Amino acid sequence: MTTYKELFGKYVQNYSSDPTSTDAEGQIWYNSTSGTFKTALGLYGAWTSANQLNTARGYLAGAGTQTASLAFGGKTTVAVNSTELYNGTSWTVGGNLTTARYGLAGAGTQTSALGFGGYGPPLYNSTELYNGTSWTAGGNLATARNGLGGCGLQTAGLAFGGNTGVASAATEKYNGSTWTSGGSLNTARRYGLAGAGTQTSALAFGGYVTALSGATEKYDGTSWTNSNSLNTARNYLAGCGTQTAALAFGGQASPGSTGATELFNGTTWTSNPTSLATARVGLSGAGVQTSALAFGGFTTAVVATTEQWTQSVTVPVAGSWSSGGNMNTARYSGASAGTQTAALGFGGYGPTNSNKTESYNGSAWTAVNVMNTARYVLGGVGTQTAALGFAGYNYPPSFFNNTESWNGTSWTTVNTMNTSRSGIGSAGIQTAALGFGGAGPSASAATESWNGSVWTTLPASMNTARGAMGSTGTQTAALAFGGTPYRNATESWNGSAWTNVNSLTTPRQNLGSFGTQTSAAAFGAQASPSGPTGPAATELWNGTSWTTNPTGLTTARAATKGAGTVSAGLAFFGQPASIATELWTGPSTTLNYKTLTTS
Amino acid sequence: MALFIYGVASNYGKDFFTAQDRQNFFLRGFPGDVWVIGATEKGALWLAERGVEKTKAEAQAIVDGEVSKAQAAYDALPEDQKTNLNRQRPTAINLP
Numbered sequence: 001m002t003t004y005k006e007l008f009g010k011y012v013q014n015y016s017s018d019p020t021s022t023d024a025e026g027q028i029w030y031n032s033t034s035g036t037f038k039t040a041l042g043l044y045g046a047w048t049s050a051n052q053l054n055t056a057r058g059y060l061a062g063a064g065t066q067t068a069s070l071a072f073g074g075k076t077t078v079a080v081n082s083t084e085l086y087n088g089t090s091w092t093v094g095g096n097l098t099t100a101r102y103g104l105a106g107a108g109t110q111t112s113a114l115g116f117g118g119y120g121p122p123l124y125n126s127t128e129l130y131n132g133t134s135w136t137a138g139g140n141l142a143t144a145r146n147g148l149g150g151c152g153l154q155t156a157g158l159a160f161g162g163n164t165g166v167a168s169a170a171t172e173k174y175n176g177s178t179w180t181s182g183g184s185l186n187t188a189r190r191y192g193l194a195g196a197g198t199q200t201s202a203l204a205f206g207g208y209v210t211a212l213s214g215a216t217e218k219y220d221g222t223s224w225t226n227s228n229s230l231n232t233a234r235n236y237l238a239g240c241g242t243q244t245a246a247l248a249f250g251g252q253a254s255p256g257s258t259g260a261t262e263l264f265n266g267t268t269w270t271s272n273p274t275s276l277a278t279a280r281v282g283l284s285g286a287g288v289q290t291s292a293l294a295f296g297g298f299t300t301a302v303v304a305t306t307e308q309w310t311q312s313v314t315v316p317v318a319g320s321w322s323s324g325g326n327m328n329t330a331r332y333s334g335a336s337a338g339t340q341t342a343a344l345g346f347g348g349y350g351p352t353n354s355n356k357t358e359s360y361n362g363s364a365w366t367a368v369n370v371m372n373t374a375r376y377v378l379g380g381v382g383t384q385t386a387a388l389g390f391a392g393y394n395y396p397p398s399f400f401n402n403t404e405s406w407n408g409t410s411w412t413t414v415n416t417m418n419t420s421r422s423g424i425g426s427a428g429i430q431t432a433a434l435g436f437g438g439a440g441p442s443a444s445a446a447t448e449s450w451n452g453s454v455w456t457t458l459p460a461s462m463n464t465a466r467g468a469m470g471s472t473g474t475q476t477a478a479l480a481f482g483g484t485p486y487r488n489a490t491e492s493w494n495g496s497a498w499t500n501v502n503s504l505t506t507p508r509q510n511l512g513s514f515g516t517q518t519s520a521a522a523f524g525a526q527a528s529p530s531g532p533t534g535p536a537a538t539e540l541w542n543g544t545s546w547t548t549n550p551t552g553l554t555t556a557r558a559a560t561k562g563a564g565t566v567s568a569g570l571a572f573f574g575q576p577a578s579i580a581t582e583l584w585t586g587p588s589t590t591l592n593y594k595t596l597t598t599s
Numbered sequence: 600m601a602l603f604i605y606g607v608a609s610n611y612g613k614d615f616f617t618a619q620d621r622q623n624f625f626l627r628g629f630p631g632d633v634w635v636i637g638a639t640e641k642g643a644l645w646l647a648e649r650g651v652e653k654t655k656a657e658a659q660a661i662v663d664g665e666v667s668k669a670q671a672a673y674d675a676l677p678e679d680q681k682t683n684l685n686r687q688r689p690t691a692i693n694l695p
Contacts, residue, residue: 046621050610191685274621278628300630300669505640
């Protein structure tokens with residue numbers, strides 16, 4: 001048996017874990033931990049809009065690549081002969097087909113293309129050859145048909161299947177001047193099957209037998225072999241690529257047009273997470289699996305829509321929450337400081353006004369020395385070993401301006417704020433903090449700055465007075481969002497003034513938060529007066545706008561707090577009084593790994 | 600909260616929607632230049648910059664009108680064209 005070393009002159013690399021660099025795309029390695037051979041594929045793709053055809057039409061043919069495509073023939077309300085060339089940016093008109101027709105097939109490149117078969121009426125067997133400028137006649141197919149599949153080159157083309165009045169299995173091979181018989185598909189089909197590959201290594205997929213078909217067959221230059229079917233059976237779809245790396249998109253499925261996109265790896269089809277933006281039937285395509293073009297088609301009328309397919313080696317991974325252990329004392333509306341692996345939680349309510357302080361090491365909470373003044377809805381900033389707690393509320397009604405400083409071991413009472421309030425927003429560190437908003441009992445917009453020893457009321461107030469908001473950042477670069485009563489307003493602080501910026505998607509109060517002014521997370525909260533536990537939805541701020549993460553907190557809760565960053569955060573406290581802690585892992589990308597089958 | 604917002608926007612080609620847009624929010628086009636967009640801030644901004652928001656009922660009415668026109672066009676097709684494309688009579692499209 002020939003070894004890999006003998007074939008390629010080198011051994012397969014041995015890794016204990018999969019490589020994470022994008023350089024791994026297309027490489028093969030042995031994962032000694034899982035005991036498997038693996039590779040990384042660029043399998044995630046998306047369709048984006050591109051400039052449209054000059055002539056909207058369906059049931060047209062295509063050839064070429066994503067940046068040098070050819071569209072020809074098709075149907076508006078009648079068969080057309082127009083040809084268009086795409087240069088990666090826009091379509092320009094080329095020389096017309098001699099015979100107007102639709103449901104024809106295409107092969108080749110933009111400057112050396114082949115068009116064959118189709119319907120005018122009547123059914124055509126004629127072939128035309130394009131040289132980048134004009135079409136000339138070639139040899140005729142033995143079998144006139146439309147809705148056939150095609151692939152290959154102008155001098156080595158392949159035609160298969162189609163409608164002759166009945167479903168055809170006939171395969172014909174073109175050598176640049178003459179078509180010769182090339183065997184039969186295992187499944188005769190018509191009404192628009194698609195093709196990919198070359199004359200000696202082709203792929204046929206989709207079409208219509210007695211119903212929509214997903215049947216896929218491989219051709220070796222002589223005969224067809226059945227392979228695994230498309231996930232979505234369909235006809236008048238488009239396809240491109242090679243026998244071992246093909247792309248299928250669009251077509252007529254049940255009950256109507258589809259935009260579904262599937263990728264073939266030589267063995268099986270995988271559905272891409274996103275589809276064509278415009279589902280359609282009778283479109284055409286060009287290119288390869290990693291870089292394709294879809295154009296034309298029919299929705300309820302013919303369209304000129306063009307979409308461009310691009311694959312990435314990496315797959316986006318949404319942020320996620322996981323369990324992170326329990327606090328010792330269940331409570332809500334406490335304050336927080338620190339990071340995901342070194343956090344501090346202090347104050348709160350549950351079962352009464354609390355002065356308790358707990359320290360988190362990334363997996364477990366430990367009770368440490370208590371605050372001097374029990375309270376909740378207080379502000380907190382700093383780190384696990386250098387924190388500041390300020391303002392807050394106690395029941396029976398009492399609003400605080402008390403400030404305490406934590407040195408990693410104990411709390412020391414320091415100078416008070418100028419305005420007593422609860423639900424205050426907070427940013428900064430122990431020696432340079434910012435307190436803003438809150439209620440005492442009326443909603444406040446006041447902003448105070450802490451220099452490590454005293455609080456100073458700043459002339460600039462928030463644009464919207466509110467309490468129980470989310471807040472992140474530093475003394476000179478802070479962010480405030482949400483808050484009472486059920487707001488989504490977001491404001492950004494530059495050290496001297498607050499500016500309104502884009503709002504949260506979900507209005508809420510008593511939410512949790514962590515991060516910075518330009519990269520923040522909002523989670524949990526009350527979204528309406530109807531109950532204490534509002535949405536678990538997590539929203540992420542990128543410095544400009546908020547995006548909702550696909551998944552939220554495992555345990556929906558209000559009056560929660562957070563620590564850390566958008567990459568690695570922590571959520572704890574919650575109402576009803578909660579001990580649950582959740583760990584946040586921020587959005588990322590990963591390579592699309594595949595385990596290779598060995599025998 | 601509604602999952603989608605609805606609008607009418609004319610696809611002007613390149614950059615009408617980008618790969619980033621496709622990752623940021625749900626987007627699907629329907630007849631009559633109707634678009635269904637995921638109800639996110641980015642989705643709403645995309646529509647605001649490109650078209651006009653409609654209620655679901657308004658958007659559905661536009662699509663229904665296009666389907667009706669397509670059905671009439673289909674009914675007027677010569678029988679051979681229906682046969683050669685295996686075209687089914689257009690059916691109602693229900694917006695998500």
